[in-house]
Amino acid sequence: MDTITHTLFGLSLYGSTNKDKMDRRTKMAYLFTAVGASQIPDIDVISQTWDTEGLYQMWHRGITHSIFLTPLWALLIYVLCLVFFKVKDRRLFFLGWLAAVIHVTSDLFNAWGTGYLEPFSQMRITFGTIPIIDFVFWLIIGGAFFLSKKKPVANRPFYFRAAWLVIALHVGLQSLQGYYFYQKYSQEYGQVALSAGFVPTTFQVITKQEGHVTIFEDGLFQPKQTLYALESKEDADLEYLFSNNPAAKTLQQWSPFVVIVEDDKQIGIYDPRFYRNGQSFLFESIEH
Known part of the structure; x- marks a missing residue:
């Protein structure tokens, strides 16, 4: 968080x-x-x-x-x-x-x-079932503060304890939904990762099958849609990349799976869970 x-x-x-x-x-x-x-x-x-x-x-x-x-x-x-x-x-x-x-x-x-x-x-x-910044947490805790503010000091802990129960319920419901989507996509794709959206019940589902990486947006109350279709150069020489950029090897170890990029200018890898608008901010590469 x-x-x-x-x-x-x-x-x-x-x-x-x-x-x-x-x-x-x-x-x-x-x-x-x-x-x-x-x-x-x-x-x-x-x-x-x-x-x-x-x-x-x-x-x-x-x-x-x-x-x-x-x-x-x-x-x-x-x-x-x-x-x-x-x-x-x-x-x-x-x-x-x-x-x-x-x-x-x-x-x-x-x-x-x-x-x-x-x-x-x-x-x-x-697990990828809660966003790194979850405004639902903020609203729950803010609500507890607001409701307890005018209460006697001895009664205020009740509202914060109730907030913790609501937080646990929110995390549990989100995780159950994430488990459902993970199992659903795992039946079709070899590798699957989740990244929760800022709106509760929505998820980005990142899949990889051989060299094809597809990022979907799905949720309980919205239709499934394809956001990005990416190609990973699985035959690229990663040892050459790792020897010249050790952070790339660390990124591969850290990520569930990566997309490999290789062209005339560079070779690199990135984590597709953080892919937005044509790039991932977790990207390590070297120039050819």
Whole structure:
């Protein structure tokens, strides 16, 4: 998910806690924990500053997004609360753990995916059933804030907890639809990937059969249509590409499948899930 959504998740966790008997310093520790742990897995973005081997595509949302690292993130946040706020409350550890788990798990559902099982598996897990920026989340959390604003402090957590139930229902329904479309297209095509649209119930379904890549738009309430038909040069010399552009090899490892481009000017690969208006922003190539 995007940074705003992760921040809103943290604020919603903070809103879900009972704070009517907390002093100001404890409230600050809870707010810091909820928002900080909701953001900290994305600390991996700094790795691009020292990436000289084209590995950033696998580093980003890699080990920092592992489910096995989440208790360590929670412990780090807990220690910071001890140092800066002088608050010793073991519930902060569990709040931070929950926030980190929500971060890394929610990222599974968009097309970018995560290294959820690292270091035991390098597989990039992605479901593609929720867009990276999902405005439905924003509306649900905004609604909880609006409804709780004029309520007594003791009653406000109810609205945020209800928002979490609605969020879970939204993710579940989207994922069931995504599973339906994945199974439907898998019967006809050898490789299939999903990328959820910004409008709920709509999906881009990216298929590959030998060297033919087709991107469809489909949904429960709209007819199926073909957006793009692409050709992949499967006989191109990728080892030549990889030796001259290591980031291309990383992209191939990261993507479910790629489109290979080769002409008189260049050879390259791109991820068709991010193909828009004649190009994909995840494209690595070299000139001939």
